[in-house]
Amino acid sequence: MGTELAKAVVDGVLTGGVYALMAAGLTLIFGVMEIINIAQGIMVVLGAYLSYTLQVHAGIDPFVGLLITIPVMFLIGVVIEWGFIRRLASRDRTALSILVTFAVAIIIEGILTQFYSADLHTLDAWYVERSIHVAGFYLPYIYVFGFGLAVVLLGALYLFIYRSRTGYSIRASMQNRTGAQLIGIDIDRVAAVTFGIGAAATAVGGMVYGATNTFNPDSGYDLISRLLVIVVLGGLGSIGGALVAAVVTLVIEDVTAVLWSPVWSSTVFFGVLVLVLLVRPSGLFGARAVRAQ
Amino acid sequence: MTVADAPVAQQAPDDRGTDPLSAPGFRLARRSVVVLALLCAVGFPFVFTNPATTSIAFFTLLYAAAASAWNLFSGYSGYMALGNAVFYGSGAYFMADVTTHLNERGGTMIFAWVPAAGLFAGLVAVPVGWLALRTRRHTFVVVTIAIFFIFQLLAYNLQSVTHGSAGIELPLPPWTAATYNDPFYAAALVVAVIAVIASWAVRRSHFGLQLLAIRDDEDRARGLGVRTGRVKLTAFVLSGVITGMCGAIYAYYLGSVYPPFAFEAIFDLTVALMAFLGGLGTVAGPVVGALLLEPLQQYLTLQFTAAGLSLILFGALFLAVIGFLPQGIVPSLGQLLRRLLRWRRTAASGPEATR
Amino acid sequence: MTALLEVCGLAKSYGGLQALSECSLSVEQGSIAGLIGPNGSGKTTLFNVVTGFERADAGSVLLDGREITNAPPGRIGALGVGRTFQLTRVFGRLTLLENLMVGRAGVPRSRHRELYSDARCLDLLDFVGLSGSARVPAGELSYGQRKMVELAMVLAQEPRVILLDEPAGGINPLLIGQMGERIRELNRRGVTFLVVEHNMEFVMGLCEVVWVMERGAVIAHGDPEQVRGDPRVLDAYLGGAVDDDADDDVHDGDATDATDADDEAGHGRREGAAR
Numbered sequence: 001m002g003t004e005l006a007k008a009v010v011d012g013v014l015t016g017g018v019y020a021l022m023a024a025g026l027t028l029i030f031g032v033m034e035i036i037n038i039a040q041g042i043m044v045v046l047g048a049y050l051s052y053t054l055q056v057h058a059g060i061d062p063f064v065g066l067l068i069t070i071p072v073m074f075l076i077g078v079v080i081e082w083g084f085i086r087r088l089a090s091r092d093r094t095a096l097s098i099l100v101t102f103a104v105a106i107i108i109e110g111i112l113t114q115f116y117s118a119d120l121h122t123l124d125a126w127y128v129e130r131s132i133h134v135a136g137f138y139l140p141y142i143y144v145f146g147f148g149l150a151v152v153l154l155g156a157l158y159l160f161i162y163r164s165r166t167g168y169s170i171r172a173s174m175q176n177r178t179g180a181q182l183i184g185i186d187i188d189r190v191a192a193v194t195f196g197i198g199a200a201a202t203a204v205g206g207m208v209y210g211a212t213n214t215f216n217p218d219s220g221y222d223l224i225s226r227l228l229v230i231v232v233l234g235g236l237g238s239i240g241g242a243l244v245a246a247v248v249t250l251v252i253e254d255v256t257a258v259l260w261s262p263v264w265s266s267t268v269f270f271g272v273l274v275l276v277l278l279v280r281p282s283g284l285f286g287a288r289a290v291r292a293q
Numbered sequence: 294m295t296v297a298d299a300p301v302a303q304q305a306p307d308d309r310g311t312d313p314l315s316a317p318g319f320r321l322a323r324r325s326v327v328v329l330a331l332l333c334a335v336g337f338p339f340v341f342t343n344p345a346t347t348s349i350a351f352f353t354l355l356y357a358a359a360a361s362a363w364n365l366f367s368g369y370s371g372y373m374a375l376g377n378a379v380f381y382g383s384g385a386y387f388m389a390d391v392t393t394h395l396n397e398r399g400g401t402m403i404f405a406w407v408p409a410a411g412l413f414a415g416l417v418a419v420p421v422g423w424l425a426l427r428t429r430r431h432t433f434v435v436v437t438i439a440i441f442f443i444f445q446l447l448a449y450n451l452q453s454v455t456h457g458s459a460g461i462e463l464p465l466p467p468w469t470a471a472t473y474n475d476p477f478y479a480a481a482l483v484v485a486v487i488a489v490i491a492s493w494a495v496r497r498s499h500f501g502l503q504l505l506a507i508r509d510d511e512d513r514a515r516g517l518g519v520r521t522g523r524v525k526l527t528a529f530v531l532s533g534v535i536t537g538m539c540g541a542i543y544a545y546y547l548g549s550v551y552p553p554f555a556f557e558a559i560f561d562l563t564v565a566l567m568a569f570l571g572g573l574g575t576v577a578g579p580v581v582g583a584l585l586l587e588p589l590q591q592y593l594t595l596q597f598t599a600a601g602l603s604l605i606l607f608g609a610l611f612l613a614v615i616g617f618l619p620q621g622i623v624p625s626l627g628q629l630l631r632r633l634l635r636w637r638r639t640a641a642s643g644p645e646a647t648r
Numbered sequence: 649m650t651a652l653l654e655v656c657g658l659a660k661s662y663g664g665l666q667a668l669s670e671c672s673l674s675v676e677q678g679s680i681a682g683l684i685g686p687n688g689s690g691k692t693t694l695f696n697v698v699t700g701f702e703r704a705d706a707g708s709v710l711l712d713g714r715e716i717t718n719a720p721p722g723r724i725g726a727l728g729v730g731r732t733f734q735l736t737r738v739f740g741r742l743t744l745l746e747n748l749m750v751g752r753a754g755v756p757r758s759r760h761r762e763l764y765s766d767a768r769c770l771d772l773l774d775f776v777g778l779s780g781s782a783r784v785p786a787g788e789l790s791y792g793q794r795k796m797v798e799l800a801m802v803l804a805q806e807p808r809v810i811l812l813d814e815p816a817g818g819i820n821p822l823l824i825g826q827m828g829e830r831i832r833e834l835n836r837r838g839v840t841f842l843v844v845e846h847n848m849e850f851v852m853g854l855c856e857v858v859w860v861m862e863r864g865a866v867i868a869h870g871d872p873e874q875v876r877g878d879p880r881v882l883d884a885y886l887g888g889a890v891d892d893d894a895d896d897d898v899h900d901g902d903a904t905d906a907t908d909a910d911d912e913a914g915h916g917r918r919e920g921a922a923r
Contacts, residue, residue: 030431034431036431036434036435084612087616092371094430094431094434095371095373095430095434096615096619098373098375098434099373099562099565099566099569099611099615100611100612100615102375102562102611103562103607103608103609103611103612103615104608104612105608106559106562106604106605106607106608106611107604107605107608107609107612109601109604110600110601110602110603110604110605110606110607110608111601111605112601113600113601113604114601114602114605115601118600217601221442221558222442225438225439225442228435228438228439229435229439231435232432232435232436232439236431236432236435263450264450266446267443267446267447267450270439270440270442270443270446271443273436273439274424274439274440274443277424277427277428277436278424278427281427281428281429281432282428282429282432283432499749499752499753502742502746502749502750503750503753505739505741505742505746506739506742506750508741509739509740509741509742510737510738510739512701513733513737513739514739514750514753515720515721515722516699516700516701516721516722516725516731517722517725517750517751517753517754517801517805518722518725518726518751518753518754518755518805519722519750519753519754520722520753
């Protein structure tokens with residue numbers, strides 16, 4: 001039992017890292033643009049399909065394929081932002097964005113269903129089957145690599161946001177949109193880049209998700225529900241919060257599967273949100289994420 | 294110097310003071326339209342007896358009720374709830390559980406359980422609403438979505454109550470195929486009328502005014518003494534009761550309930566779309582939206598058996614509605630009419646009257 | 649004369665920023681009091697705390713001797729404290745009449761018919777000169793008109809004291825005059841006022857007592873003449889922005905014994921903070 005429990009925790013941390021990356025993209029988008037991108041879930045599935053297509057039709061290894069899928073998803077994100085999000089009226093912006101991105105998600109799901117049908121697929125590679133033997137555990141390589149990549153990218157994201165010029169613009173926009181405009185920041189460009197980053201995160205998440213799960217277009221719902229829970233739990237707009245929330249919820253879910261029953265583990269995942277909201281309605285780090293007007 | 298002496302104090306009356314659409318002539322016209330619509334709705338199944346047609350009509354009425362219920366909370370308060378499917382499904386499962394446990398025989402008496410199902414859904418709405426309404430507007434939406442998924446998972450996992458993925462079968466009504474739909478149609482009509490009356494009554498009442506004030510500026514409303522928490526929760530529960538009744542009827546119609554049918558993510562988006570299309574926050578809006586969209590949706594699913602295409606079209610339609618008619622049909626029409634009438638009025642009274 | 653509204657030693661901080669510290673003032677029943685001070689001196693925060701929109705860290709607020717510190721805003725409103733906002737807050741999609749009616753929730757049921765009858769609401773709109781637009785959505789009105797609507801909304805609840813946050817800000821001079829007239833008329837009928845304003849001419853012409861705040865505390869008070877000549881007040885404003893809507897001739901003489909440097913700084917600042 002002890003080793004099983006420990007393994008559950010480790011599994012939770014590893015998958016949590018990947019979810020953290022995707023959730024970071026989602027919460028960043030909210031922080032900068034005050035919109036909630038419901039399409040983030042289906043975009044992960046899209047990323048998975050892209051990696052799958054590259055692997056099956058071009059024989060490209062999924063990790064290598066990221067060199068293609070990341071820029072592609074980034075561009076798709078920019079296009080979505082430019083095409084649908086930018087035109088949103090400023091009143092009720094957030095509420096409208098939910099509906100609009102939900103509709104975009106439905107469209108993407110429809111496109112995927114048309115092209116790939118509802119059959120389940122998965123990514124195959126040597127690191128999916130094989131595990132590394134560490135301290136008495138067998139950890140599938142894919143989890144380790146995925147986690148490693150997620151950590152590297154989150155670190156890169158941190159550096160980008162806190163050390164680069166564009167990152168500075170992003171942070172400024174997050175704190176005070178109008179103020180940022182007044183000092184000459186191109187809000188439109190910032191929005192496009194931010195959305196693109198969020199989309200790029202789904203490329204990575206999609207690859208790992210695709211390698212560790214079977215997926216079809218319907219998988220988007222489960223993904224977005226989890227990402228939303230993580231983001232709200234961590235506090236909308238707080239990247240650090242998303243990180244903590246992702247790891248915490250996934251660990252709890254995996255531990256529940258071991259301690260209680262796998263059947264209830266996903267319900268508990270959502271239940272954590274309910275519990276936290278009872279105590280802290282704005283999420284774990286919500287207060288800090290509130291934007292100044 | 295008194296107020297009476299203050300210069301340019303009064304606004305020019307009538308030109309903007311009265312709403313041309315509240316003139317007695319229009320009021321009569323509106324009432325006649327409502328009566329006419331009701332008569333048509335009642336007479337519909339007698340004229341169009343084809344079961345395929347009455348089936349579409351049934352769903353249209355059901356969604357008209359559900360969309361009105363959604364609008365009653367989300368449209369009036371401005372809090373977008375995307376988890377009403379919770380109540381739809383709760384009503385459905387209640388209906389299924391009760392009728393099978395009591396070993397009821399199929400028949401019209403089953404409909405007597407519909408109000409109970411609605412009340413059950415309302416009871417569910419109390420803690421759900423209380424929890425969800427503790428959060429800010431943005432978070433609120435997400436919380437309702439999360440709660441929806443919790444309920445869907447519960448439906449799969451609470452085997453003792455819901456029989457999980459196997460679902461529950463409801464008693465089979467003894468009606469013939471030719472007139473099978475008619476009792477359901479009647480039930481849906483009754484719920485739709487209830488929903489519209491509730492919408493209308495709330496809109497006219499002080500309770501509704503408080504909701505609308507909350508929509509525009511919640512803090513200000515609270516400052517003026519509005520009990521915002523209580524008002525929001527009441528509207529939420531009312532919305533849940535009506536939606537629950539819809540779910541109960543749906544369950545009986547289908548004959549069985551399964552988790553993905555009872556708790557369906559698209560349901561929320563559909564009712565929201567209908568309310569948006571017709572006019573968020575109006576009484577007639579959701580009904581108009583349902584009248585336009587539901588037949589279209591049924592038609593699309595029949596024509597395009599490829600599920601993917603119907604999804605694409607649905608999403609595209611949604612975007613088109615939000616993009617081109619952000620206010621919705623009913624308010625846009627109203628504005629158009631008002632402008633026409635004012636233009637005619639000023640044109641009739643001559644150029645000197647215009648400012 | 650008794651103090652209707654009393655603030656004693658109020659303190660409020662936001663993180664590291666001390667918005668109010670040891671702030672005390674009192675408003676006599678039936679008077680029109682003014683509250684001035686440079687930007688950031690805490691005037692709006694004081695209003696927020698008094699009316700329950702923000703919590704005080706320390707100190708107390710008394711209405712007619714009764715403690716109302718940190719009570720919920722709806723309750724404070726019901727007790728007779730009305731308040732308008734710097735940036736007008738009306739319900740844009742509701743008609744003027746409906747805007748007024750919202751406040752009915754804040755008064756006891758027994759007074760509903762008396763205070764919120766259709767006739768009275770129309771009367772109130774008439775008082776602010778907007779009865780012709782009773783059924784127009786508030787969002788369609790001009791800024792100045794919305795300010796008047798706000799005033800009517802406050803009046804509907806029959807407050808004993810009204811806190812006005814920059815009633816003359818951002819509206820044309822003609823409307824400013826009307827605003828002043830209405831305040832005087834209401835005062836004659838027994839309503840007490842505490843007015844925050846940057847428009848010096850407006851405040852000095854309207855108020856019997858003026859309180860001056862700087863950096864979260866009251867630094868001076870007295871009748872308009874006293875305050876105008878108080879060196880502490882001048883000192884406070886030299887570092888801040890003063891909005892003199894009036895022409896120079898009204899004030900030049902009064903800045904009097906201040907040094908040339910003071911004068912220059914005062915003139916230089918006049919372009920600031922025109923809200």
